Amino acid sequence: MTTATSANTNVDVDAEGFLVDARQWSERLAEEIARENGVPNLTPRHWLVVNFMRDRYLETGTAPSIRSLGKESGVPVRELYELFPKGPAKLAAKIGGIPKPRGCI
Amino acid sequence: MTELLEQPIPAPIAPQTIDKVSIVISKGSLEGIYPGLIMANGARMEGIEADLFFTFFGLDAIRRDRQERIKVATVGNPGMHMPTLVGALPGFSALATKLMQRQMEKLDIPPIPEFVELIADSGAGLYACRASVEMFGLTLADFVPQVSDVISVGEFYALAGGGQIIFT
Numbered sequence: 001m002t003t004a005t006s007a008n009t010n011v012d013v014d015a016e017g018f019l020v021d022a023r024q025w026s027e028r029l030a031e032e033i034a035r036e037n038g039v040p041n042l043t044p045r046h047w048l049v050v051n052f053m054r055d056r057y058l059e060t061g062t063a064p065s066i067r068s069l070g071k072e073s074g075v076p077v078r079e080l081y082e083l084f085p086k087g088p089a090k091l092a093a094k095i096g097g098i099p100k101p102r103g104c105i
Numbered sequence: 106m107t108e109l110l111e112q113p114i115p116a117p118i119a120p121q122t123i124d125k126v127s128i129v130i131s132k133g134s135l136e137g138i139y140p141g142l143i144m145a146n147g148a149r150m151e152g153i154e155a156d157l158f159f160t161f162f163g164l165d166a167i168r169r170d171r172q173e174r175i176k177v178a179t180v181g182n183p184g185m186h187m188p189t190l191v192g193a194l195p196g197f198s199a200l201a202t203k204l205m206q207r208q209m210e211k212l213d214i215p216p217i218p219e220f221v222e223l224i225a226d227s228g229a230g231l232y233a234c235r236a237s238v239e240m241f242g243l244t245l246a247d248f249v250p251q252v253s254d255v256i257s258v259g260e261f262y263a264l265a266g267g268g269q270i271i272f273t
Binding site (some may be wrong): 034065067068069076077079081085086088089 | 143146147150151153212213214215219223226227228251
């Protein structure tokens with residue numbers, strides 16, 4: 001599925017709106033996805049999480065669990081849920097332009 | 106002459122979603138506790154509101170003195186696929202528990218104390234069942250600090266209002 005962004009570029013997304021190809025991602029696109037998903041403003045704390053998710057995925061091929069996100073991203077679990085109330089791992093992956101985390105934890 | 110009537114177009118049905126779950130954990134073995142914890146954590150990860158209600162031996166999951174000593178049931182558990190007498194050998198339950206914990210660590214599933222803390226930090230409410238607490242002669246002070254309250258079954262139903270209840 002292809003969707004047009006307001007930045008006037010076409011990106012490929014899956015049925016849930018996750019980017020199919022992580023290379024099509026940009027910071028401007030991230031801000032746009034965030035707005036569409038109930039995060040109107042990406043603060044430096046949001047960016048810390050989004051970049052951690054993205055870097056870890058590009059490094060290992062899988063998105064980190066909520067457990068390692070809480071332990072290693074520098075943002076504790078409680079704050080993760082304040083930043084991304086609709087699910088930190090899922091939403092940070094979406095904003096970071098990587099596939100939806102498939103794990104159960 | 107027959108006239109073809111226009112077929113009414115059915116209104117699209119929005120996919121059903123779950124907004125809230127209340128999960129009861131009633132068993133005190135490792136395999137009795139984990140499913141409820143995984144479901145509660147999984148709910149929060151999807152942005153679903155979640156509460157946990159611990160009853161009977163499920164209370165062991167939140168008891169300060171027992172939380173770190175939860176074992177796999179190796180006796181009376183057909184899922185182990187071994188003779189009950191083998192499962193009853195001294196130290197066998199501890200061994201099976203150790204093996205299972207090692208496997209879970211590989212899959213990034215936290216040990217029970219850490220998992221309970223993670224779930225509480227994710228915004229889920231943790232409650233102990235009053236009838237069980239009284240039966241075992243316990244008080245709120247016997248539980249880990251993440252437990253918000255000891256509540257009656259009536260209060261549990263009030264909390265669970267408008268959501269789904271899952272019994273494990």
